[in-house]
Amino acid sequence: MKGMSRQVAEKLLLSCGDLDTLFNESAESWREILGITAPLFDETSREKALSAADAEMAFIEKRGITPLFFTDMDYPARLYECPDAPVMLYFKGNGNLNPHHILSIVGTRKATRYGRDFCADLLGQLSQSVPGLTIVSGMAYGIDICAHREALKNNLPTIGVLAHGLYTLYPSVHRVTAREAEQNGGLLTEYTTQQPILKINFVARNRIVAGMTEATLVIESPEKGGALITAHLARDYNREVFALPGNINQECSIGCNRLIRDNVAALVTSAKDIIETMGWETATRSDVKQQPSLFPEISEKESVLLQILHERGEMQINQLTVATNLPAGEILSTLLEMEFKGLVRTLPGGMFRTTK
Structure with a gap:
C-alpha cells in the first residue's frame, strides 16, 4: 500500500499476528486497529495493490532479487532502529546486510x-586492519563510485543504495561496477520497478x-549537497560521523570543514582515527584465538527470548514478536x-532455535 510507514505496518502486524491475517483483514478492521476514521482503501484499491504486488514478485523472481x-x-537491523526505515527493501547480491562492521562513505560528485x-589510501588501510568491513555508498559519480571501486579492489564487500528500482541503473556508466558489487556485496533499494526515477528519491x-551503517564518512563536500544531508541524518540516528578536512579555499572542502567546526563530525586523516573512535578490533588482535566464555553475559531481552525458544522450539521473528510484545527490530x-x-x-x- 503506497505511503504506509513502518510504524503503521508494525502496529497492524502486531495486532493481526501474521501477514496472512493482516492482508485478509478489511479496511474497517485496519481503521479500528489504527484508531482512525478516515478511509484507508476500498476493494478496488486492494485489488490494484495485489495485482501490482504480483507483477513485482514475477519481476524480482526472474531477476534473482530478494524482497x-x-x-x-536479513533486513538491516541497524536501519530498523531508525524511525523512518522503509517497510520493504529489495536486494540483489550475495552480501550480508548485517555485518559485524559497516561504514558508509559519501561525498561530492565532483x-x-x-x-x-x-x-x-583509506580503504587500503581498512582492508588490512578490519578485513570484512562492508562499505556502503550511493553508486553516484565522484566519491561514491570511488568508494565502491576501491572497496572491490581491496576485496571489501560493498553495498550500493539506489534511488530507483532494480530494473535499471543510474548513472548507467557505473553498470560494470554495479555488477561487480553484486558478486561481493550487492545493490539495495526501497523502490519497486513500477516507480519512476524522481529527484526527491535521491534525497530519501x-x-x-x-x-x-555504524558510521558515515564524508570525503569532500561543498556548502550544500546530499553528502551533508547524509551526515546530519547519521548524527540524528546517533551514529558516528567523520569528515576529511580540506583546503579552506577549496569549494569542495567547505562542507567537511563546517561539519568538523560545528562538532557534527570528527576529523579523520587515516584509518586509525576511525578504528580507534569506533573501538573496532584490528586484524592483529582479532586473529588471536581466545577461549570462548562458557557462561556469556546475557541481557534481559536475551534471557526472555532464550526462555521462549527453550519452551517452544523453533520460531520465526513474527512469532517471537507476538510472544514477547517487543518490536520486530529489537528482536x-x-x-x-x-x-x-x-x-x-x-x-x-x-x-531460530537455541544452540543448547
Missing part, C-alpha cells in the same frame, strides 16, 4: 584528486545509507547479538 520485509531476519587519493535514499538485533554469542542458530525459512 525484504521489515520483520525479515571529487578532486585529493579526495580520490584519500579514499583509495540518504537515510538508508546513514541508517544501515532481530537481539537475535543477531545472540548468534554472535553462540546462543541461537539461524535455520532455513527464517527460523
Whole structure:
C-alpha cells in the first residue's frame, strides 16, 4: 500500500499476528486497529495493490532479487532502529546486510584528486586492519563510485543504495561496477520497478545509507549537497560521523570543514582515527584465538527470548514478536547479538532455535 510507514505496518502486524491475517483483514478492521476514521482503501484499491504486488514478485523472481520485509531476519537491523526505515527493501547480491562492521562513505560528485587519493589510501588501510568491513555508498559519480571501486579492489564487500528500482541503473556508466558489487556485496533499494526515477528519491535514499551503517564518512563536500544531508541524518540516528578536512579555499572542502567546526563530525586523516573512535578490533588482535566464555553475559531481552525458544522450539521473528510484545527490530538485533554469542542458530525459512 503506497505511503504506509513502518510504524503503521508494525502496529497492524502486531495486532493481526501474521501477514496472512493482516492482508485478509478489511479496511474497517485496519481503521479500528489504527484508531482512525478516515478511509484507508476500498476493494478496488486492494485489488490494484495485489495485482501490482504480483507483477513485482514475477519481476524480482526472474531477476534473482530478494524482497525484504521489515520483520525479515536479513533486513538491516541497524536501519530498523531508525524511525523512518522503509517497510520493504529489495536486494540483489550475495552480501550480508548485517555485518559485524559497516561504514558508509559519501561525498561530492565532483571529487578532486585529493579526495580520490584519500579514499583509495583509506580503504587500503581498512582492508588490512578490519578485513570484512562492508562499505556502503550511493553508486553516484565522484566519491561514491570511488568508494565502491576501491572497496572491490581491496576485496571489501560493498553495498550500493539506489534511488530507483532494480530494473535499471543510474548513472548507467557505473553498470560494470554495479555488477561487480553484486558478486561481493550487492545493490539495495526501497523502490519497486513500477516507480519512476524522481529527484526527491535521491534525497530519501540518504537515510538508508546513514541508517544501515555504524558510521558515515564524508570525503569532500561543498556548502550544500546530499553528502551533508547524509551526515546530519547519521548524527540524528546517533551514529558516528567523520569528515576529511580540506583546503579552506577549496569549494569542495567547505562542507567537511563546517561539519568538523560545528562538532557534527570528527576529523579523520587515516584509518586509525576511525578504528580507534569506533573501538573496532584490528586484524592483529582479532586473529588471536581466545577461549570462548562458557557462561556469556546475557541481557534481559536475551534471557526472555532464550526462555521462549527453550519452551517452544523453533520460531520465526513474527512469532517471537507476538510472544514477547517487543518490536520486530529489537528482536532481530537481539537475535543477531545472540548468534554472535553462540546462543541461537539461524535455520532455513527464517527460523531460530537455541544452540543448547
